[in-house]
Amino acid sequence: MPSKERKKGSLREYITSTLASMRTDMTRIESIISDFERRIDAIMNKIDDLEQRVSRLEKLLGINSNDQESRRS
Amino acid sequence: MGISIAIHSYRGGTGKSTITANLAVILAALGLKIVAVDLDITSPGLHVIYGVSSEMMRHTLNDFLYKRCKLRDAVLDITSHLGISRGKLYFIGSSMKPEEIAKLLKEGYNEYLFKEVSDQLINNFGIDIVLFDTHPGLTEDTMISVLSSELSLLLMRMDKQDITGTYITSQILRKFGKVSYIVLNMVPPKLASAPELANEVSKLVKAPVVAVIPFYEEVLSHRSRGVFVLKHPKHPFTSRIIKLAETLLSLIRR
Secondary structure (H helix, E strand, O other): OOHHHHHHOOHHHHHHHHHHHOOOOHHHHHHHHHHHHHHHHHHHHHHHHHHHHHHHHHHHHOOOHHHHHHHHO | OOEEEEEEEOOOOOOHHHHHHHHHHHHHHOOOEEEEEEOOOOOOOHHHHOOOOOOOOOOOHHHHHOOOOOHHHHOEEOHHHHOOOOOEEEEEOOOOOHHHHHHHHHHOOOOHHHHHHHHHHHHHHOOOEEEEEOOOOOOHHHHHHHHHOOEEEEEEOOOHHHHHHHHHHHHHHHHOOOOOEEEEEEEOHHHHOOOOHHHHHHHHHOOOEEEEEEOOHHHHHHOOOOOHHHHOOOOHHHHHHHHHHHHHHHHHHO
16 A cells, blocks of 8 residues: 555545546547457457358368267267 | 455446355365455345355344444354355355445445454454455445455456446556456457457556456356355366466465
8 A cells, every 4th residue: 555645544535535636538548448449359350260260171171060069068 | 364355346247246256165165264255235145145044144244344243243154054065164244234235325434444354354263365245336445445455356347338447447556556456257258268368458457367257158047046166066167266266376375
């Protein structure tokens, strides 16, 4: 716990005053979150693409993925 | 020497109580003395998962906070009730009575009581880990429990509202010189399998991700009727909770 400010009052007061003093730039936060969402979408797309490739390969090799799944479980 | 761990989240519905209840059982089963405290005083629910009736719970945390009982009167040994063969699991519940909840909402509680509860449990009961299931959001009471605990877990879903809130929560905690470990819960299974996910989240919130727990239909269908890990010891959810418990223990021992 940061000590200097704490000595002035209770933790509850310290929390309230710290939160009240914050100058949050919501536009910047929204932009950061949107960038993050785009990176997550890219990961999801990569997984979808990989799954499609695996599925095409299985078809070419005549492998039934359902059989594989049931054998695995 | 025991430690306290606060489990919190920005939004409700992230699975805090489910994770707390199951994690406490696994930690106890590893041979430790654990106490799970329902600090979600405005919407308590841990007792439901543990199958603790109001008759069993003769005293609650509320009684202790208002000095109507000693702390030991509110501590319930639920080890044999749950059939845990190793370790010890204790539970302190919160009152579900609307009048008690209203009183706490109106009056709040002394901030030092949080520390008193964990200190008493650790020093007088020899507890290894005190797990606090907190109320979601940035309420003062939750902030006090997070800032006063030695370690904290911030639960997050991969939902845009929750991601934004968790980002802001982490920013606030950094202002107080605190870092909560991130637990990603109910992650879409496909995304949970991506090895880069933890790193991406960690970079965003500037905090380490200690667990990625996928969404499991079976956990949802279980509907809080008992402790999932005890009923389904071989389920992948149980394996994830065991892994989380082991990660926590290695962090504590560090």
